[in-house]
Amino acid sequence: MTQDKQTPIRIGLLGAGTVGSQTARLLVEQREELSHRIGRDIELVGVATLNPDEVNFPWIDKSLLTTDTAGLCTRADIVIELIGGLEPARTFVLTAIESGASVVTANKALLAKFGPELYKAAEEHHVDIYFEAAVGGAIPIVRPLRESLVGDKVTSMLGIVNGTTNYILDEMTTKGLDFDVALKDAQDKGYAEADPTGDIEGYDAANKAAIMATLAFHTNIGIDDVTVEGITAITADDIAAATAEHKVVKLLAVVENSEAGVSARVYPALIDENHPLASVRGSFNAVFVKAEAADDLMFYGRGAGGAPTASAVVGDVVTEARHIAQGCVGPNIPMYKDLPKAPIESSKAAFAVRFLIHDKPGVLAAVAQKFFEQGVSINGVNQDLKPTLNDPGYDGEIQQLRIVTHMCDELTLRNTVAEVCKLDCVTGTPSILRVLN
Amino acid sequence: MTQDKQTPIRIGLLGAGTVGSQTARLLVEQREELSHRIGRDIELVGVATLNPDEVNFPWIDKSLLTTDTAGLCTRADIVIELIGGLEPARTFVLTAIESGASVVTANKALLAKFGPELYKAAEEHHVDIYFEAAVGGAIPIVRPLRESLVGDKVTSMLGIVNGTTNYILDEMTTKGLDFDVALKDAQDKGYAEADPTGDIEGYDAANKAAIMATLAFHTNIGIDDVTVEGITAITADDIAAATAEHKVVKLLAVVENSEAGVSARVYPALIDENHPLASVRGSFNAVFVKAEAADDLMFYGRGAGGAPTASAVVGDVVTEARHIAQGCVGPNIPMYKDLPKAPIESSKAAFAVRFLIHDKPGVLAAVAQKFFEQGVSINGVNQDLKPTLNDPGYDGEIQQLRIVTHMCDELTLRNTVAEVCKLDCVTGTPSILRVLN
Numbered sequence: 001m002t003q004d005k006q007t008p009i010r011i012g013l014l015g016a017g018t019v020g021s022q023t024a025r026l027l028v029e030q031r032e033e034l035s036h037r038i039g040r041d042i043e044l045v046g047v048a049t050l051n052p053d054e055v056n057f058p059w060i061d062k063s064l065l066t067t068d069t070a071g072l073c074t075r076a077d078i079v080i081e082l083i084g085g086l087e088p089a090r091t092f093v094l095t096a097i098e099s100g101a102s103v104v105t106a107n108k109a110l111l112a113k114f115g116p117e118l119y120k121a122a123e124e125h126h127v128d129i130y131f132e133a134a135v136g137g138a139i140p141i142v143r144p145l146r147e148s149l150v151g152d153k154v155t156s157m158l159g160i161v162n163g164t165t166n167y168i169l170d171e172m173t174t175k176g177l178d179f180d181v182a183l184k185d186a187q188d189k190g191y192a193e194a195d196p197t198g199d200i201e202g203y204d205a206a207n208k209a210a211i212m213a214t215l216a217f218h219t220n221i222g223i224d225d226v227t228v229e230g231i232t233a234i235t236a237d238d239i240a241a242a243t244a245e246h247k248v249v250k251l252l253a254v255v256e257n258s259e260a261g262v263s264a265r266v267y268p269a270l271i272d273e274n275h276p277l278a279s280v281r282g283s284f285n286a287v288f289v290k291a292e293a294a295d296d297l298m299f300y301g302r303g304a305g306g307a308p309t310a311s312a313v314v315g316d317v318v319t320e321a322r323h324i325a326q327g328c329v330g331p332n333i334p335m336y337k338d339l340p341k342a343p344i345e346s347s348k349a350a351f352a353v354r355f356l357i358h359d360k361p362g363v364l365a366a367v368a369q370k371f372f373e374q375g376v377s378i379n380g381v382n383q384d385l386k387p388t389l390n391d392p393g394y395d396g397e398i399q400q401l402r403i404v405t406h407m408c409d410e411l412t413l414r415n416t417v418a419e420v421c422k423l424d425c426v427t428g429t430p431s432i433l434r435v436l437n
Numbered sequence: 438m439t440q441d442k443q444t445p446i447r448i449g450l451l452g453a454g455t456v457g458s459q460t461a462r463l464l465v466e467q468r469e470e471l472s473h474r475i476g477r478d479i480e481l482v483g484v485a486t487l488n489p490d491e492v493n494f495p496w497i498d499k500s501l502l503t504t505d506t507a508g509l510c511t512r513a514d515i516v517i518e519l520i521g522g523l524e525p526a527r528t529f530v531l532t533a534i535e536s537g538a539s540v541v542t543a544n545k546a547l548l549a550k551f552g553p554e555l556y557k558a559a560e561e562h563h564v565d566i567y568f569e570a571a572v573g574g575a576i577p578i579v580r581p582l583r584e585s586l587v588g589d590k591v592t593s594m595l596g597i598v599n600g601t602t603n604y605i606l607d608e609m610t611t612k613g614l615d616f617d618v619a620l621k622d623a624q625d626k627g628y629a630e631a632d633p634t635g636d637i638e639g640y641d642a643a644n645k646a647a648i649m650a651t652l653a654f655h656t657n658i659g660i661d662d663v664t665v666e667g668i669t670a671i672t673a674d675d676i677a678a679a680t681a682e683h684k685v686v687k688l689l690a691v692v693e694n695s696e697a698g699v700s701a702r703v704y705p706a707l708i709d710e711n712h713p714l715a716s717v718r719g720s721f722n723a724v725f726v727k728a729e730a731a732d733d734l735m736f737y738g739r740g741a742g743g744a745p746t747a748s749a750v751v752g753d754v755v756t757e758a759r760h761i762a763q764g765c766v767g768p769n770i771p772m773y774k775d776l777p778k779a780p781i782e783s784s785k786a787a788f789a790v791r792f793l794i795h796d797k798p799g800v801l802a803a804v805a806q807k808f809f810e811q812g813v814s815i816n817g818v819n820q821d822l823k824p825t826l827n828d829p830g831y832d833g834e835i836q837q838l839r840i841v842t843h844m845c846d847e848l849t850l851r852n853t854v855a856e857v858c859k860l861d862c863v864t865g866t867p868s869i870l871r872v873l874n
Contacts, residue, residue, distance in 0.1 A: 026588055026730060036773050037587050037655075132585060138731035140577070140585035148569060148577035150474050151463055151751025218474075276737060279716050284733075293463060293748035294575035296721075297738035300713060301731060311730035314588025319768075328765030331756075336473050 008041035009321045012076030012101070014069055014092060016049040019106060019133070020082040021057050022310035027317070028059045038318055040325040046072040074099040078320050080313060081105040090114050097121045097129070102324070104316040106133035106309055112207035112223040115214060119333040128323060128330045130316035135208045136161055136285045138308035139301035140315075145215040145289075146331055153292040154216040158436075159253040161208040163283035163303045164199035165231050167191045169239070169249055169268075170281050178236040191283055201230035202251065202266040209253035212287070213264040217257045219339040221264050227344065229267040233431045238354055241382065241402055242433075246273045249433060250280070261342035269434040270352055347410040350379065350435040352402065353417055356428035357383075359397040363425045367401060370423070374416040377406040398427065404435060445472075445480035446758045449513030449538070451506055451529060453486040456543060456570070457519040458494050459747035464754070465496045475755055477762040483509040511536040515757050517750060518542040527551050534558045534566070539761070541753040543570035543746055549647035549660040556770040565760060565767045567753035572645045573598055573722045575745035576738035577752075582652040582726075583768055590729040591653040595873075596690040598645040600720035600740045601636035602668050604628045606676070606686050606705075607718050615673040628720055638667035639688060639703040646690035649724070650701040654694045656776040658701050664781065666704040670868045675791055678819065678839055679870075683710045686870060687717070698779035706871040707789055784847040787816065787872040789839065790854055793865035794820075796834040800862045804838060807860070811853040814843040835864065841872065 013024055027034070027044045035041045044064060049055050052065035066072055069092055073079050079096035081103060083089045089110050093103050103122070105111070111118070111134055122129040132142045136159070145154070160166050164186060171182040183200065186192035198204045206226040213221035231251050242249050247270040255264045271278055276298045280286040285303025290296055302308035323330055357363045364383060371378055382402040405413065417430055450461055464471070464481045472478045481501060486492050489502035503509055506529055510516050516533035518540060520526045526547050533540050540559070542548070548555070548571055559566040569579045573596070582591070597603050601623060608619040620637065623629035635641045643663040650658035668688050679686050684707040692701045708715050713735045717723040722740025727733055739745035760767055794800045801820060808815055819839040842850065854867055 022730065030588070030590075033590075034588060037768070037771055039769075139734060140581035143580060143585050144577035147756050148580050148749065148752040150755045151467070151471060152748040153467075153470075274716070276716060279711070279713060291748060293459065293744040293751075295739045295742075295745050297576060297736075299734075299736055301734035305732075307730040308732050311589040311728060312585065314730075315585040318587045319584050322768055323765075326765045328760075328763045331474070331759055332476075334474055 008043035009038070009078065009324055010045040010076045011042055011317060012045055012072040012079045013047045013082065014072065014080060015082035015084070016047050016055045016060065017082065018306040019309045019313065020047070021060070022306035023080060023082065023313045024057065025059045026310055026314045034314070034318055038321045038325060040321065042317070042321055045076055048072045070095050073101065076101050077324055078102050078104060078317055080317065081107055082313070083107070084109070086110060086113055093118055094121055097125050097127055100125060100127060102127040102320045103129045104313055104320060105129070105131050106313060107131070108134040108204070108207040108211060112210035115211070115222070115333070116220050116335065119335070123332050126329055128320050130320055130330070132316050133309045133312035135211050136287055136299065136301065137303040137305065138311050139285060139287065139299045139303065140312070141287045141299045142215065144299065145212070146333070149289070149291055149294060150331070152294050154257070154289060155292060156254070156256040156290045157212050157216055157287060158277060159208065159212060159285070159287040160250055160277055160280050161253050161285050161287065161303060162199055162205045162251060163285060164192045164196065165205070165251040166280065166285070167283045168200070169231060169234070169251065172234070172236060172239045173243065173248060176236055176240070179232060179234055200232055202228040205251060205253045205266045209255055209264040209266055212253065213255035213262060214335065215333065216255060217262050217337065217339060218334045219262055219337040220335045221255070221262060225341055226264040226266060228265070231268050233429055234268055235431060237400055238431050238433065241354065242270050247271060248273055248278045250277060256342070257339065258342060260346035261340035263342040263347065267434055269436050271436045275436070345409060345411055348407050349410060350405055350407050350437065351413050352404045352433045352435050354431045355401045355403070355420060355426050357399050357401045358425040358427065359399040360425065364401065366423055366425065367403070367420050370419045371403070371416055374412055374419065376408045376412055376416050378403055379406045380404040445478035446475070446515065446761055447482040447513045448479055448754060449482055449509040449516045450484045450519070451509065451517060452519030452521070453484050453492045453497065454519065455743040456746045456750065457484070458497070459743035460517060460519065460750045461494065462496045463747055463751045471751070471755055475758045475762060477758065479754070479758050482513055485509045507532050510538065513538050514761055515539050515541060515754055517754065518544055519750070520544070521546070523547060523550055530555055531558055534562050534564055537562060537564060539564040539757045540566045541750055541757060542566070542568050543750060544568070545571040545641070545644040545648060549644035552648070552651060552659070552770070553657050553772065556772070560769050563766055565757050567757055567767070569753050570746045570749035572648050573724055573736065573738065574740040574742065575748050576722060576724065576736045576740065577749070578724045578736045579652065581736065583770070586726070586728055586731060587768070589731050591694070591726060592729060593691070593693040593727045594649050594653055594724060595714060596645065596649060596722070596724040597687055597714055597717050598690050598722050598724065598740060599636055599642040599688060600722055601629045601633065602642070602688040603717065603722070604720045605637070606668065606671070606688065609671070609673060609676045610680065610685060613673055613677070616669065616671055637669055639665040642688060642690045642703045646692055646701040646703055649690065650692035650699060651770065651772065653692060654699050654774065654776060655771045656699055656774040657772045658692070658699060662778055663701045663703060665702070668705050670866055671705055672868060674837055675868050675870065678791065679707050684708060685710055685715045687714060693779070694776065695779065697783035698777035700779040700784065704871055706873050708873045712873070782846060782848055785844050786847060787842055787844050787874065788850050789841045789870045789872050791868045792838045792857060792863050794836050794838045795862040795864065796836045797862065801838065803860055803862065804840070804857050807856045808840070808853055811849055811856065813845045813849055813853050815840055816843045817841040
């Protein structure tokens with residue numbers, strides 16, 4: 001799509017939901033401001049939606065609504081994809097790119113799955129694909145990684161990138177709620193969806209981890225390269241034990257570039273209450289970056305919500321509109337490195353494992369023997385805490401046994417936990433938390 | 438400076454101090470990586486320094502050293518200005534721009550004083566001026582303001598942007614030190630300069646406030662528009678009182694865009710220990726941003742130091758090198774608004790004022806009467822705390838009287854404090870801290 005310099009740059013918006021409607025609002029209400037900042041006028045030329053009759057916002061002119069999504073993709077200079085999901089989003093984005101339009105998207109699942117295909121298509125067609133809102137909502141993290149830190153070497157990133165799980169863990173911490181209760185509460189308040197699987201099992205965070213790793217390490221990391229654990233096994237007892245040790249439990253997206261290779265993982269971890277990430281509360285997100293020269297950085301803000309996400313989307317639109325006005329393109333997504341993926345065997349950490357045990361003599365010795373046999377060194381043991389759970393099949397008392405290990409490799413730890421769970425005196429599901437140092 | 442596409446982009450570096458030497462290291466050691474990310478080779482073609490004999494870094498080839506700074510400005514495509522100060526830095530930057538070179542600088546004083554002149558010159562010569570390192574060192578804050586938040590309306594920013602004062606206040610807090618002792622300690626450890634005036638009186642933070650306000654509000658705010666208070670009047674007693682109220686004292690750069698106009702100020706303030714800025718410790722910096730759509734954002738990292746600052750500088754160099762490779766320019770610094778400057782009379786806040794008083798009957802009544810006469814409403818009073826200071830001219834006991842006001846306008850508050858200080862029973866220098874809500 002080319003056009004002469006006098007006409008406005010045409011913006012096509014796919015999707016008129018929570019983020020889409022707020023994006024339209026900013027584009028329409030702030031059109032004059034934005035044109036100043038771009039140096040050229042912009043115009044929202046269409047809003048594609050499946051149900052035009054249901055779209056009712058004072059700032060969206062009814063005549064802009066269309067069900068012809070593919071058609072809109074071919075008559076815009078910038079296409080904003082806010083449909084979500086893999087298909088038909090992928091097809092529409094490719095249609096836009098092939099028609100010479102640049103793309104702004106907030107679709108983390110799309111990028112984590114089809115990123116390389118889309119980045120390549122954009123490069124071939126000399127257009128840009130921007131996606132600030134795909135990681136950390138309103139937080140500028142993609143741009144700093146693509147541009148500010150481009151002269152540095154990022155070694156690792158730790159992100160609280162899912163507001164739903166952070167809200168749930170926060171409620172469990174401040175109110176002593178158990179997981180199920182906190183989840184129900186989050187659903188009632190609209191912080192968790194009716195089907196919360198994607199959030200609580202860590203899949204949403206995993207998509208963001210894949211994007212973060214690709215940007216940080218200039219090597220392709222897709223969703224299938226991310227190992228994922230969610231927060232469903234975490235109990236109020238785990239949280240209470242963490243609090244007693246001046247730690248908090250957070251679901252982290254962790255990407256690292258070490259000698260063993262690149263890893264991208266999502267897991268719940270214990271972090272010290274003085275760590276900057278520990279104070280990230282409720283539905284806020286934050287990404288902590290370690291780089292060789294810059295050292296520690298943290299980016300904090302709203303990870304979701306209509307207006308905050310729209311702010312990031314419109315920031316991208318302005319950047320891209322400037323490029324179009326100048327006839328240039330932004331930085332591509334460099335994936336010139338083909339770094340090895342770190343094998344799971346190379347993953348080492350300290351772990352806090354909580355078992356539920358029958359309160360009778362010899363249990364600690366039996367459990368400790370299993371750790372000894374597997375070569376996992378124990379750093380601390382706590383058998384004081386009474387659990388809130390019971391074992392219906394056992395009429396004696398149930399106790400918690402909490403074991404914190406020294407650094408050990410993860411597979412061995414998991415084998416050890418499996419062995420311990422075979423003991424008759426161990427019941428329930430153990431929880432396994434990494435301890436961040 | 439134009440050149441054909443096969444030759445490397447030429448980088449001229451002015452200054453070979455702490456930041457300059459680390460910038461050279463990144464440019465030389467990571468040349469291949471950077472060239473990948475730019476899509477074209479870059480070459481450090483000269484390092485200007487007053488004393489070439491004293492520059493001795495293995496990564497800086499001796500043949501690059503030159504005392505001909507102006508000459509280097511005319512034979513580079515990108516000039517990195519790390520000399521600091523106003524002149525000759527301004528002249529060299531203008532020489533570079535007029536020769537068609539883009540400029541990357543970390544010089545906050547230069548931008549806060551001559552920003553508009555330099556931005557205009559850059560626009561006229563179709564070159565860029567980038568300065569990520571001028572505010573918050575390694576923290577990407579300039580780029581997010583120039584680009585990510587460009588589709589949003591920033592309403593205020595609060596920054597801890599001076600590491601020296603943050604370190605001193607932190608030491609006073611954690612170790613109970615008085616200001617002079619903490620300053621001496623910071624000087625011994627290299628966190629404060631031999632002449633610490635620029636830091637402790639708030640002038641360094643004021644330069645950054647001017648830049649922040651200009652970027653955030655698209656209106657020109659210079660160093661002379663910033664009102665400044667430093668931290669020299671703060672005592673260990675003030676800090677102890679803050680701690681008792683679960684607050685911390687931070688030196689803040691505060692820029693706001695309200696109905697009254699734009700304001701840019703530097704002052705020490707009490708902030709709640711749960712505020713994200715409260716956990717910014719030691720020599721770290723952070724900038725907290727409030728925007729209409731994005732809501733709260735915070736950016737955190739190292740505000741100074743050779744390698745961290747160099748990371749930000751090289752990020753700018755890479756961005757600019759990409760522009761040169763493509764024959765385009767980055768976003769200008771839009772100052773299209775001519776917003777009014779908020780009059781000092783419009784500044785309202787709650788204040789915590791600490792007086793030293795003679796411990797005898799009637800003092801509280803006399804002080805309270807002055808507040809009443811001036812119409813300043815008192816929210817809380819604390820006369821329990823024993824001060825660590827003495828009044829040599831008085832043989833009775835000295836007490837602290839700490840008064841927290843409701844919201845009031847600042848001029849009235851200052852008049853009130855002046856009136857109170859005229860009382861015979863009041864001694865020493867009062868401290869005045871804003872209370873952030």
